[in-house]
Amino acid sequence: MTVAADKHAMRQVLKGRRARLDEKNRAYAALKLGGNVSAFFDSKRLPDTATVGAYWPLRDEIDIRPALAALMAQGAHVAYPCVHEDHHMEFYYVPPAELDGELPPFIAQPARSHPVSACEGYQLVAPDDLDALFVPALGFDRHKHRLGSGAGCYDRYLARVPDKTLLIGVAFDEQLCDEVPVESHDRDMDFLITPSVII
Numbered sequence: 001m002t003v004a005a006d007k008h009a010m011r012q013v014l015k016g017r018r019a020r021l022d023e024k025n026r027a028y029a030a031l032k033l034g035g036n037v038s039a040f041f042d043s044k045r046l047p048d049t050a051t052v053g054a055y056w057p058l059r060d061e062i063d064i065r066p067a068l069a070a071l072m073a074q075g076a077h078v079a080y081p082c083v084h085e086d087h088h089m090e091f092y093y094v095p096p097a098e099l100d101g102e103l104p105p106f107i108a109q110p111a112r113s114h115p116v117s118a119c120e121g122y123q124l125v126a127p128d129d130l131d132a133l134f135v136p137a138l139g140f141d142r143h144k145h146r147l148g149s150g151a152g153c154y155d156r157y158l159a160r161v162p163d164k165t166l167l168i169g170v171a172f173d174e175q176l177c178d179e180v181p182v183e184s185h186d187r188d189m190d191f192l193i194t195p196s197v198i199i
Helices: 003-019 023-043 065-073 153-158
Strands: 051-053 077-083 089-093 123-125 132-135 139-141 166-170 191-193
Touching: 003 139, 023 065, 023 166, 023 191, 065 077, 077 123, 077 153, 089 153
Parallel strands: 051 077, 051 132, 132 166, 166 191
Antiparallel strands: 077 089, 089 123
16 A cells, blocks of 8 residues: 555544544543643743644544633733635734634634635734644654644645744544654654643
8 A cells, every 4th residue: 555545544544533532521631631731831941922823623623722721821822724725824813802702714614715815914923933833633643743634734834834843743642543654745743742641
């Protein structure tokens, strides 16, 4: 089998694992992840006002919002991705107050592509300005390899992120694998955080 075929097969397995998690376990995992994220940021002595790239959970991704709420309460600036019509992804800072009401379209519908005009009024955060970036995926292994969904948006964005930015993979424990197939363009994470472990 080719690496691409191996990836496709593993994606199907991991989608099934994630989909089978019930709501009670999902909620508990989100809280545990939040605690581990806070402990991680404390251990790395990142500034309270760190600029962090994150994501709004899509479908059955692990809910990172409790972790982000804790970081924002300490002063962190959180930026969210917008996929534009050409599948080019950028991150934009959204003030915390705007997350309590009607969400910007690129947050409310993260799986869709949006015109640049959908992000008007929000500050573009360049990859060089990120202190840390939380990266979702279908799976990770303990070598910190990442298996994405296959669309390639994060792969293209990660190629632009400097080495100084901490790349943090986040996932359910069930998404950790012994080994995920990788290709030359795949970029490893610096750290992995799940509800149970920080690697």
